[in-house]
Amino acid sequence: MKRYWLVVLVMAVTCVVTSCGDYSEVEDLAVVVGMSMDETSNHHLRVTCDIMRSSESGSDNTSANQNQDMLVTGEGLSMASALENIQKKLDKRIYLSHNTLVVLSDRVISDRFASMLDELERNRELRLNQMVVVVRGDADQIWTISNRSETPLAITIRQAIQNWEACTDAFRAEQFRMLRDWNAPYGVAHLPWLDPQAANWVAGLVFVDPRGGIAWWSICPPRDNGALWLLGDTRNLVQKIVFQDPYRGKEGQICIRWGHTHTTFGFRYHKNKLYVTVNWWGNGYIEAMSPGHVADRTTFKVLEDQAGRDIQRDIHQCIMRMRSADVNLWRMSLYRTAPQLFRILERKDPSWWKKCDVSYVIHPHIVHSGLSTRSPG
Amino acid sequence: MSMTATEKLDDVVTAVLGGKAVLFQDGLGTAFIWDVESWPGRQVERAENEPTLQGPQEAFVENRVLNIALVRKRLRSPDLRILDFTIGERTRTTVSLVYVEGITKPRLVQEVCSRLSKVCIDGVVDMNVVREWIADAPRTIFPTIEETERPERVVSGLLQGRIAIIVDGTPMCMVLPATFAQFITSPEDYYMHYTLALPLRLLRHIMFWSSVLLPAVYVSLLTYNQDLIPTPLVQKISSQRAGIPFPTVFEALFMMFAFEALREAGTRLPRAVGQSVSIVGTLVIGEAAVRAGIVSAGMIIIVAATGIASFTAPALGMVQATRLLQFVFVLCAGVFGLYGVAILGIVLIVHLASIRSFGVPYLAPVGPTLLTDWKDALVRAPWWDMGRRPQEYEPMDRKRARGRR
Numbered sequence: 001m002k003r004y005w006l007v008v009l010v011m012a013v014t015c016v017v018t019s020c021g022d023y024s025e026v027e028d029l030a031v032v033v034g035m036s037m038d039e040t041s042n043h044h045l046r047v048t049c050d051i052m053r054s055s056e057s058g059s060d061n062t063s064a065n066q067n068q069d070m071l072v073t074g075e076g077l078s079m080a081s082a083l084e085n086i087q088k089k090l091d092k093r094i095y096l097s098h099n100t101l102v103v104l105s106d107r108v109i110s111d112r113f114a115s116m117l118d119e120l121e122r123n124r125e126l127r128l129n130q131m132v133v134v135v136r137g138d139a140d141q142i143w144t145i146s147n148r149s150e151t152p153l154a155i156t157i158r159q160a161i162q163n164w165e166a167c168t169d170a171f172r173a174e175q176f177r178m179l180r181d182w183n184a185p186y187g188v189a190h191l192p193w194l195d196p197q198a199a200n201w202v203a204g205l206v207f208v209d210p211r212g213g214i215a216w217w218s219i220c221p222p223r224d225n226g227a228l229w230l231l232g233d234t235r236n237l238v239q240k241i242v243f244q245d246p247y248r249g250k251e252g253q254i255c256i257r258w259g260h261t262h263t264t265f266g267f268r269y270h271k272n273k274l275y276v277t278v279n280w281w282g283n284g285y286i287e288a289m290s291p292g293h294v295a296d297r298t299t300f301k302v303l304e305d306q307a308g309r310d311i312q313r314d315i316h317q318c319i320m321r322m323r324s325a326d327v328n329l330w331r332m333s334l335y336r337t338a339p340q341l342f343r344i345l346e347r348k349d350p351s352w353w354k355k356c357d358v359s360y361v362i363h364p365h366i367v368h369s370g371l372s373t374r375s376p377g
Numbered sequence: 378m379s380m381t382a383t384e385k386l387d388d389v390v391t392a393v394l395g396g397k398a399v400l401f402q403d404g405l406g407t408a409f410i411w412d413v414e415s416w417p418g419r420q421v422e423r424a425e426n427e428p429t430l431q432g433p434q435e436a437f438v439e440n441r442v443l444n445i446a447l448v449r450k451r452l453r454s455p456d457l458r459i460l461d462f463t464i465g466e467r468t469r470t471t472v473s474l475v476y477v478e479g480i481t482k483p484r485l486v487q488e489v490c491s492r493l494s495k496v497c498i499d500g501v502v503d504m505n506v507v508r509e510w511i512a513d514a515p516r517t518i519f520p521t522i523e524e525t526e527r528p529e530r531v532v533s534g535l536l537q538g539r540i541a542i543i544v545d546g547t548p549m550c551m552v553l554p555a556t557f558a559q560f561i562t563s564p565e566d567y568y569m570h571y572t573l574a575l576p577l578r579l580l581r582h583i584m585f586w587s588s589v590l591l592p593a594v595y596v597s598l599l600t601y602n603q604d605l606i607p608t609p610l611v612q613k614i615s616s617q618r619a620g621i622p623f624p625t626v627f628e629a630l631f632m633m634f635a636f637e638a639l640r641e642a643g644t645r646l647p648r649a650v651g652q653s654v655s656i657v658g659t660l661v662i663g664e665a666a667v668r669a670g671i672v673s674a675g676m677i678i679i680v681a682a683t684g685i686a687s688f689t690a691p692a693l694g695m696v697q698a699t700r701l702l703q704f705v706f707v708l709c710a711g712v713f714g715l716y717g718v719a720i721l722g723i724v725l726i727v728h729l730a731s732i733r734s735f736g737v738p739y740l741a742p743v744g745p746t747l748l749t750d751w752k753d754a755l756v757r758a759p760w761w762d763m764g765r766r767p768q769e770y771e772p773m774d775r776k777r778a779r780g781r782r
Contacts, residue, residue: 024603
């Protein structure tokens with residue numbers, strides 16, 4: 001008899017421990033696929049949820065912009081309280097596990113970025129692979145985008161952003177995880193900058209300091225690649241170069257597709273001064289070239305020299321812009337490379353990153369075409 | 378026509394009751410028994426329960442002597458041994474134990490003889506009576522003795538060092554010991570090129586576990602672990618489920634019961650009517666149930682897929698086991714979610730590992746690991762690479778042939 005009671009006890013304990021109270025039917029869930037967060041004038045957080053619409057979804061307290069989306073807004077002191085208020089408007093349980101997009105306004109970033117990240121990370125329903133993006137002005141204006149696809153708007157936007165993955169890791173799907181790494185303990189987050197008026201909705205990148213510093217960097221390939229190169233590895237970036245033909249003395253134009261580029265930072269501390277070296281290495285091929293040029297060793301040398309100068313200029317401009325926007329780009333790199341030195345510098349002069357000397361080592365390697373591996377010579 | 382001599386009156390009575398002729402000679406204390414019996418019965422026909430596209434098509438019939446002849450026709454070895462037992466106080470059914478001397482382990486023969494001699498019952502109406510008396514793990518739902526109606530499968534088992542039991546009046550034969558892998562093996566695996574047999578056997582393994590787990594995993598995903606469903610699919614399933622009055626777990630149980638009822642009806646009814654019932658059940662009732670909003674289309678797909686998956690198991694005993702297990706897993710999924718399914722899965726594997734069939738571990742050659750036997754368990758190696766008999770049955774003679782090897 002004791003044995004049977006033991007079995008009953010084990011079953012009961014298992015029932016409780018495995019939280020069978022979590023039981024909920026899939027049709028009773030309001031599946032959130034996107035969220036936008038704004039700060040109101042009274043310092044409240046306004047959260048708008050993009051809820052995936054099933055055939056029977058709908059409520060008097062909600063508004064629907066498209067067939068697949070249902071937008072519900074709530075305000076509160078924190079994200080949790082705002083979500084609680086949204087829940088009151090719905091007859092289904094809010095389900096955040098399928099959330100793919102978090103849209104933050106610049107004001108939220110400036111005022112409560114760290115606490116917002118903390119809330120996003122602590123919420124046990126939220127996945128770590130959601131994409132965090134920034135909008136200048138009101139974040140909920142993102143939901144005004146006309147959605148012609150059959151998927152919910154948040155998913156459509158995310159797919160548009162992910163198309164940029166071909167260019168740089170900055171847009172990769174595991175962004176929230178990366179963002180967390182960059183912010184702990186010292187780092188700079190780079191987030192996609194969305195503009196509902198832009199053609200592909202992606203306007204550029206935003207560099208965010210944990211203290212709330214923001215640097216906006218519009219990206220318009222193939223001219224403005226400096227920010228992407230500073231972020232590390234890139235793939236398939238296109239760069240246009242104007243060069244001086246060594247034989248004809250005239251200007252020529254060339255379009256290079258950088259198959260793979262790699263950027264690292266080197267730090268050297270000498271006589272109480274920090275020296276930073278930006279090492280750039282890239283492998284590309286000529287995608288298009290103005291006619292009449294002789295593609296020989298001399299021309300390729302000129303091309304590589306010109307490409308190196310342009311790359312150095314782009315990176316330098318980006319660094320200067322970061323400095324002017326009070327965004328410390330090397331915080332994480334130095335901390336990971338030499339934590340002792342980092343602490344000394346932070347103690348002695350917190351603005352060390354504005355004063356350090358920067359040198360560049362640029363190694364562009366250009367080949368004839370995608371099928372070649374060597375330059376002429 | 379064979380003749381035997383006996384001095385026991387009991388043997389004479391049994392022989393006369395068995396339709397044999399007995400010759401007494403005045404002044405001689407010995408009676409001569411002549412096998413002149415001729416029982417009404419079927420002739421050898423095509424295998425109905427284990428059909429194959431390739432290979433032999435003959436199947437056992439109810440006549441034991443004919444069945445032994447079918448085996449002997451394929452195994453013309455002087456080492457083939459047949460031991461007869463009379464079981465059933467009233468029916469006096471003859472049960473023949475068949476093995477190959479020099480291959481089968483003598484202790485195994487002794488053990489089976491011992492168990493057969495302990496069978497104490499008034500009548501043996503079917504082979505199952507004997508099977509339940511001698512089988513290991515009597516409370517498990519998994520079969521521990523292989524059943525077949527194909528003589529060549531019995532011969533294959535005998536050459537592996539196993540024992541066959543033929544019961545008079547039953548068109549099937551028992552082969553023992555049996556392991557889990559044996560029940561996923563189809564005779565057709567050996568009739569086609571091994572490169573083609575390999576994926577089919579792997580498919581059957583996958584289908585077996587699918588038939589056990591698919592409805593349970595579906596129920597868990599829809600009721601507890603919605604985060605594991607791809608986002609676009611959540612939307613579709615949610616739309617399908619909207620308006621369904623029953624919880625997912627009851628919907629699944631309802632559909633599974635309906636499916637089992639249709640299957641049972643199809644089996645019991647005459648073949649022509651049975652097929653009609655199946656078609657009406659699957660097409661008409663399924664469609665009507667979805668239209669009426671009683672069940673969702675996704676659940677119909679899952680239950681149908683589970684049914685198809687369960688039919689890929691060649692052994693009927695294993696199919697019946699999966700039918701029962703499905704319900705247990707779905708109930709567990711409805712209460713505990715994927716966690717419960719995982720725990721029950723572990724319990725199931727532990728249970729399988731604890732079963733023995735006449736001393737042979739049920740999960741052999743996977744547990745215990747006998748790598749050489751994997752050639753004919755999870756996969757099917759080419760015949761030229763299977764020079765040795767399976768180690769799990771501990772045959773006396775490991776080598777299959779001594780020719781060029």
